Amino acid sequence: MQQCNQKQRYLFCLKCVSKEIKIAKSSHTLRQFLRVGYTLYRRKPEDHSEIRLEEAPANRIPIQQIEFTKLGIDNHVWREQHRIEWTEAKIIYKKQHSRKRLLNDQTCNKCPGCFWPVCKTDCEGLKIPTIHGFECSILRLRPPSEAKSFLNITGRFDVIIILRALYLQKADSQKWETMLNLQDHLKQRGPNTKVYKSIQEKIQILEENYLTPLRNHEKETGQSVLPQISHDTINRIYGILDVNGTELAEDRYGIILYPTASLLEHNCTPNTIEIIDEKDNFKVTYRAALPIKRGDTYIRFLCFFKKSNVFCLLQVNTVTSIYTQILWGTSARRHDLKKTKYFVCKCKRCQDPTELGTYMSALRCLGTEQEFCGGTQLPVNPTESNCEWVCNKCCIRLPNKDVMNFLISCISNHYLIYPIKHSLVQLYGKEVGIEISNQLLEEKQKLCEQLIDISRKLDPGNVRLSLYFVVLLNELFFVKFKKKKNISEAIKEILTILDESKEILEYERNSTAGSKLYEVVCQNETYFRNWIETENLTFLLV
Secondary structure, rough: OOOOOOOOOOOOOOOOOOOOOOOOOOHHHHHHHHHOOOEEEEOOOOOOOOEEEEEOOOOOOOOOOOOOEEEEEOOOEEEOOOOEEEEOEEEEEEEEEOOOOOOOOOOOOEEEEOOEEEEOOOOOHHHHHHHHHHHHHHHHOOHHHHHHOOOOOOOOOHHHHHHHHHHHHHHHHHHHHHHHHHOOOOOOOOOHHHHHHHOOOOOOOOHHHHHHHHHHHHHHHOOOOOOOOHHHHHHHEEEEEEEEOOEEOOOOOOOOOOHHHHOOEEOOOOOEEEEEEHOOOOOOEEEEEOOOOOOOEEOOOEEEEEEEEEOOOOOOEEEEEEEOOOOOOOOHHHEEEEEEEEOOOHHHHOOOOOOOOOOOOOEOOOOOOOOOOOEEEEEEOOOOOOOOEEEOOOOOOOOOHHHHHHHHEEEOOOOOOOHHHHHHHHHHOOOOOOOOOOOHHHHHHHHHHHHHHHHHHHHHOOOOOOHHHHHHHHHHHHHHHHOOOHHHHHHHOOOOHHHHHHHHHHHOOOOOOHHHHHHHHHHHHHHHHHHHHHHHOHHHHH
């Protein structure tokens, strides 16, 4: 990324890009441009897998949905069948079937200062301000009669979220300003919304238990601990975290704030892959998942500064990510983005009724009471909220509000069917002691190839479906190895499948699921190559 000499990094002023500025000829062009909002770009085209961005978390941010946690460095606590770990970046939520222990208010280890649960009472992180020391000094200000009980604090993790965000103004003013410059969408989260009411309840709990005692402490001591702790500031921080936070996937659930990475533009077919390294303080790396040529996108960058507004229209190639579920249909994706990120998507996939030829939202036309049709119904204009759906065979039209009543007529490629098929293809041939029949073997191969074709179209860069994809390739390996009709071609096909699987998992090996799946692929390759040697077929490898 190039850096503007006069403004902050990744934002470019008029002077710095004067040679590349394209002046808008009409207000219509400018309005389309403004709807894009903030984003990042690169002036030079990049090859596949080239690093575009690396960034460490802005702060240690726990998630809001977890019920219990411990604070410190090395923490392990079990509640029912789930384990919660605290790291320097955030809280992670993961399943743990081997141990079971309830977090008890009376028996768990507690911080000697604030009485919140900790990994161990002598943990060195309890005294380090950036880990627990600072928040401890505020948590202990709760009224003495209630300080020793943390379990009766509703939204207790929102307390930690906000305290750690507020601490940035004292620990790192540059990060604090960077965070506050992110979009909060407060207009869309106004008093008449459910999210506003929920946030106000959390703020009230925070103020009554901790911020009011903090203000009293500041008056008594004459020291300013946190200058900015107003109601509006906290409300804004909630908006920033909700809109810009990155969610963890797999068997964990957490939210991390990456200020620069949050500027990536959304696209339902993203061109970068996101890699979060758990072993390196959850540093995120974005690599080009697809070749990106110069000029792929024309107007995609808004250069905005508080003191002076500068709008730059540039010939650039856009860096994109995805902020919703890639396996959802267009209507579900757009609804999710509007509800959680407060924008509507009009990417190529969203505008295509067939969703890039996958028919992920298509319905089977039932025809009339007199005659069954069997055609395919698709939305006329998917980006319109109340568009009609029309059959490609009988031309019957359905209003959008009635479409959900016909989900029983989903075609085989519908996005609600995909996860069912993905599970089914893994079950075929897994019955203990029962050999899979040729008929089921053919059905398994057909399902694998169908789902692989859909996955390639939806995620050509293997950004979000890499694990799904490799599971399908692994099942296809099972089918090809079982059949072995044309042994010469079969060996080549199987080795190609194994090589592709390892290539796809190259950037997933730092994750738990990715590393386990990579190990399975390697074991399959070893087993297959040993079989080739045993059958004296090594000459076919030449």
